[in-house]
Amino acid sequence: MSTPFFDILRKILTLLNFYNKIYKYSRRCKLTDSVLLYKGKFFKLPVLNPCDSTMKKTKNILTVYFHNDFDGIVSALLATEYLSMVKGYKNFDYKVVSYDLKPKWPSLKLKHPNAIVDFLFHSQADYWWDHHQTTFLNNYLYEYYEKNKKKKHFHWNLKYPSCAKLIYIKDVKSLLNNVHYEELVHWSDVIDSANYESPEQAIECKEPALQINLSMLMNKSPQYLYYLLNLFKKRPLSEVAKDLNIQEKFKLIYKKQKKGIDLFCRQAKTIDNICIFQTSQNIILNRYTPFYCFSNAWYSITTLQRNDMVYLSAMKNPWKSLGKNKKLVHLGELFRHFGGGGHRTIGTVIFKDKKGTKAKKINEEILGSLLSNSTGLQSKDSKRSYCAK
Numbered sequence: 001m002s003t004p005f006f007d008i009l010r011k012i013l014t015l016l017n018f019y020n021k022i023y024k025y026s027r028r029c030k031l032t033d034s035v036l037l038y039k040g041k042f043f044k045l046p047v048l049n050p051c052d053s054t055m056k057k058t059k060n061i062l063t064v065y066f067h068n069d070f071d072g073i074v075s076a077l078l079a080t081e082y083l084s085m086v087k088g089y090k091n092f093d094y095k096v097v098s099y100d101l102k103p104k105w106p107s108l109k110l111k112h113p114n115a116i117v118d119f120l121f122h123s124q125a126d127y128w129w130d131h132h133q134t135t136f137l138n139n140y141l142y143e144y145y146e147k148n149k150k151k152k153h154f155h156w157n158l159k160y161p162s163c164a165k166l167i168y169i170k171d172v173k174s175l176l177n178n179v180h181y182e183e184l185v186h187w188s189d190v191i192d193s194a195n196y197e198s199p200e201q202a203i204e205c206k207e208p209a210l211q212i213n214l215s216m217l218m219n220k221s222p223q224y225l226y227y228l229l230n231l232f233k234k235r236p237l238s239e240v241a242k243d244l245n246i247q248e249k250f251k252l253i254y255k256k257q258k259k260g261i262d263l264f265c266r267q268a269k270t271i272d273n274i275c276i277f278q279t280s281q282n283i284i285l286n287r288y289t290p291f292y293c294f295s296n297a298w299y300s301i302t303t304l305q306r307n308d309m310v311y312l313s314a315m316k317n318p319w320k321s322l323g324k325n326k327k328l329v330h331l332g333e334l335f336r337h338f339g340g341g342g343h344r345t346i347g348t349v350i351f352k353d354k355k356g357t358k359a360k361k362i363n364e365e366i367l368g369s370l371l372s373n374s375t376g377l378q379s380k381d382s383k384r385s386y387c388a389k
């Protein structure tokens, strides 16, 4: 049956169907998307907008993921040097990473090309350098590293005190012998492995590198770390440390640290060369304060009470060897019994404790354990070395 009426009706229906398809498709596409109608179907076309002209440029930008500390910054700088001199990259973007990222790090999508320095291994890494033992978050990542380490530029070596040293020795030293970089690497080693000559060096921060490092306690924003990276690139540390922005932060944190030292010195006690300190005051305490105040102490036990929370830690004096007959207490293991952890020479535990009864009990047990491992070998009790000054 073909009358003009039905012909018109069919055309109207086809048109309506057509507009309906366009409407439905446009809901799925962004307004800027180009659409091609072919054999009654719609196809999305590759976007050709102004962004496209920058596509080629962005491809050449290498993203450097670096750890948010002194070693991380120097590592980023040295990796940049290698990647530009050897691999020909000209443009770099920097992303600061911290251990807060740990839970989501393995599944995080990284930009390519990239380099990761002084931080956890990632299966999408193009270039990677690290010196941490705990760098592989799961077995799959370790196996992936083992399989690809020869094909890709992956460097993992635990013997280096800093990642900066690893990059410098493996990839940079042969390209340029730069006194300025040697200085940066030296201080990365000292800071990252806490290898200070004395408690005075660690606390008083007379060296430029240590002042810069302390300033980061005030500000660890990506902007500030990137600011430091740029300064490290251009000037020696003695000049960088004079920067007013850095000095302002350093002086502020140094003043707060000094208050902590004074309180510590007034209130801490020693029992058989074990230095004990407890406070509920809101202070900043440098971890080496006990051995700055009591240089003869073997160990320190520190309890900080903030509101309901207790931060309890113990540390071995890194500048004092215990002698042949003394058994070193593995503090990390000891603290594991109380739900904490740590390394051989430092143990920490954080818990909720309103009345302080739990803190008291743990304190006693730790003290008991340290004392029983050093009985009969105590030297004269510690004197207040700092307060005497």
Ligand SMILES: [Mn+2]
Residues within 6 Å of the ligand: 071, 072, 118, 131, 161, 162, 163, 192
């Ligand atoms: Mn490091």
